Amino acid sequence: MNTEKYIALLQELKPYGAKLVAVSKTKPVADILELYNLGQRIFGENKVQEVLQKQPLLPAGIEWHLIGHLQTNKVKQVIPFAAMIHSVDSLKLLAEINKQAAKSSRVVNCLLQIFIADEETKFGLSEEELRSLLQSDEFKAMKNIRICGLMGMASNTNEEQKIAAEFGRLQRLFTTIKKQYFATEDYFKELSIGMSSDYKIALKHGATLIRLGSVIFGERRERPDAV
Numbered sequence: 253m254n255t256e257k258y259i260a261l262l263q264e265l266k267p268y269g270a271k272l273v274a275v276s277k278t279k280p281v282a283d284i285l286e287l288y289n290l291g292q293r294i295f296g297e298n299k300v301q302e303v304l305q306k307q308p309l310l311p312a313g314i315e316w317h318l319i320g321h322l323q324t325n326k327v328k329q330v331i332p333f334a335a336m337i338h339s340v341d342s343l344k345l346l347a348e349i350n351k352q353a354a355k356s357s358r359v360v361n362c363l364l365q366i367f368i369a370d371e372e373t374k375f376g377l378s379e380e381e382l383r384s385l386l387q388s389d390e391f392k393a394m395k396n397i398r399i400c401g402l403m404g405m406a407s408n409t410n411e412e413q414k415i416a417a418e419f420g421r422l423q424r425l426f427t428t429i430k431k432q433y434f435a436t437e438d439y440f441k442e443l444s445i446g447m448s449s450d451y452k453i454a455l456k457h458g459a460t461l462i463r464l465g466s467v468i469f470g471e472r473r474e475r476p477d478a479v
């Protein structure tokens with residue numbers, strides 16, 4: 253882990269008021285604890301099995317953010333401790349989160365993941381799907397979820413202009429959706445964009461949550477390290 257880099261990143265994010273989600277996937281609990289001891293509280297994981305292994309071994313003060321594609325049948329296991337789910341990409345998934353959250357008497361913070369890249373491998377809702385979700389009676393009846401904003405992943409490219417255009421589009425969509433559906437809801441304020449390779453661009457496009465893994469923890473191996 254690179255402590256100096258971490259401190260420098262915090263300084264870099266500060267003027268923008270963006271919060272850092274330390275993406276600890278594949279990294280051992282010792283690395284997470286090291287960062288926790290420096291004051292980091294928000295950690296991001298993308299695999300349910302992995303976070304279920306790590307979470308009980310780490311301080312309760314950690315806010316676990318789930319950032320990866322979530323299968324409906326795994327929702328139940330993460331509801332008791334998830335602070336935020338970034339990757340909600342269907343009404344069906346949201347309905348399951350709402351149902352399980354109700355059973356735990358919780359209100360779970362969610363972001364709706366929007367498809368902004370030009371790659372078929374990335375998950376997310378289209379603008380049309382987003383609107384139809386927000387307008388549905390099923391959504392309006394959900395009492396145990398809170399939509400805190402939008403999340404997106406840009407194309408995996410070195411073309412800065414292309415990434416900037418994708419983030420820019422999502423930023424505009426965020427503003428429009430806020431105005432049309434969440435004008436009086438203070439909690440709808442998060443725009444989760446930016447990873448190690450493109451966070452500087454994301455900061456210029458209104459990012460409030462930046463999801464950084466390799467730039468803090470070092471490159472990941474293909475296979476997860478031992479927990």
Ligand SMILES: *Cc1c(COP(=O)(O)O)cnc(C)c1O
Nearest residue numbers: 275298319447448463464465466
């Ligand atoms: C792995 C991951 C990140 C962090 O990636 P880095 O390039 O290591 O910063 C961010 N967001 C999601 C959804 C991820 O799966």
